[in-house]
Amino acid sequence: MMKIAVFHNYYQQLGGEDILFDDEKALLVGNGHKLKCMTRHNHEIGAKGRFNTAVATIWNKASYQAVKRLLEWQPQVAHFYNTFPLISPAAYYAARAMHVPVVQALQNYRLLCPGAFFLRDGRVCESCLGRLVPWPALARRCYRQSRAATAAVATMLAVHRVLKTWREVVDVYIAPTAFARQKFIEGGLPGERIVVKPNFIYTDPVPGDGKGGFALFVGRLSEEKGIKTMLAAWSRLDQSIPLKIVGAGPLEREVQDFMGRHPGLAYLGHQSVEEVLALMREAKVLVFPSEWYEGLPRTIIESLASGTPVIASRLGAMESVIEHGRTGLHFNPGKVEELAARVEWAFAHPMELELMRREARAEFEARYTAERNYQALMEVYQMAMERARVRRARG
Structure with missing residues (x-):
């Protein structure tokens, strides 16, 4: 069975990314795999202070070192869920330095939109899609209704677009739907490395008969x-x-x-x-x-x-x-x-x-069953390992 390192930054409130992280951890352990986890939580932001958090969002030096230490365990794959804001993209580079393939789940649109949801004033907004610098979000204070906080996110996105982090350092992305995959391709991510793997329900509920009439x-x-x-x-x-x-x-x-x-x-x-x-x-x-x-x-x-x-x-x-x-x-x-x-x-x-x-x-x-999800997840990991093997062979 595989050894897998998993990484996630929990939100303030339990969200879809958090539920998926917990469910997939249980799924992998239940199928006999060995896991080591690194988790952070947004409640830490207050203790770090706004300026330090903004800097860490772009490149968290402590996170880089912590990820390298964890990966001394030599897992076959490093699976990232949410790295924002406290883990940061520096973690990908730590995995690359340790020769561990990187898989990134795409459960929201943070890599394309500072607000993460293509949503503004209750309506769809794609003003920042495809832009090197997402300046419309900055003008509209799309993250936490704060220009300073939005500037930190926008800078992180712009810096890592220039560094080609999203295109070159992540081996495989996981999108939950074909629609999401297409949006990320429009935003500049490499389509050949975006796999559609839907979310799932860990415990299969019993189907009903709809006799309630409502x-x-x-x-x-x-x-x-x-x-x-x-x-x-x-x-x-x-x-x-x-x-x-x-x-x-x-x-x-x-x-x-x-x-x-x-x-x-x-x-x-x-x-x-x-x-x-x-x-x-x-x-x-x-x-x-x-x-x-x-x-x-x-x-x-x-x-x-x-x-x-x-x-x-x-x-x-x-x-x-x-x-x-x-x-x-x-x-x-x-x-x-x-x-x-x-x-x-x-x-x-x-x-x-x-x-x-x-x-x-x-x-x-x-x-959408756990069994189907497990099979698909193993295929994603195999794809990431093969891409990493080819990359190392090329030098």
Whole structure:
């Protein structure tokens, strides 16, 4: 079995990158591999101070040395999840110095966008895509609404583009969707080294039957998630189509007020993972009206695993993952009438929806199980080791 070094900078709040890191660690250990981990956490930023953090974001000398010491263990692969801000790209160079192949997960768009999400004021923004220096982000204070913090990120990106870090020092990148892969190619990363490997669910949930008779939304209650579009669509629907909303966020009061004016609609607030999966099994459809690119939403994978079709905006990851007419339905983002029409169609066509349920579960089994993910991850590692071998042979 392989020895694998893994590296991750945790966020302030548990996010998709953090969950993937924890799940893939468990997956590798469960399959008999030996791991050594280096983790940092953003709560350390306060202790380091803003200036020191800004410098470390570009090149963390201490991280470089720490990575070299860890790699004296001689693993076959160094797998990086999030290096921002405290590990820094210096870690790649440490791995190269120790002759260890580098794999980098691309769970957000940080290498192309200082804000990481191609999102500004609740809408898609690609102003910095392909720029050597992402100056529009600096003008708009896209990272933490701070010009100084954004300048640190922008400088890190520009410096490492000049050094060709992204093109030459990373052996293989992992993108969660074909859409994300294409965006990174547009941003200048080498397409031949970007592999599409979707995220997964470590424990396979039991599929449901959709007999609850309601539509379900699960997610953050915020502008970019398309909450206002969904509520406007429901205001046009027949009151016999119930909706349940799970989540919290800045639009929570607006959601509560809307639900209170419309019978048959229920706001459930925060729910545990087990409670969410139980709701998904009972729901006729999951509504996913997001108006930004997303990464690969775990909510969609859980819905497919539950056998629940997804009505999703035709945008970014949602368009990549949901096949219209097979595992769900698409509508154009922000189009209220179109979303309402898709919901009406789903509730009026039970036989077609039942076929979609079977296809949704089949899609999960084909692409998003732990077993499939493990196989794909091993292929990525083999690709990275082969590329490193060829590079060393060339001198």
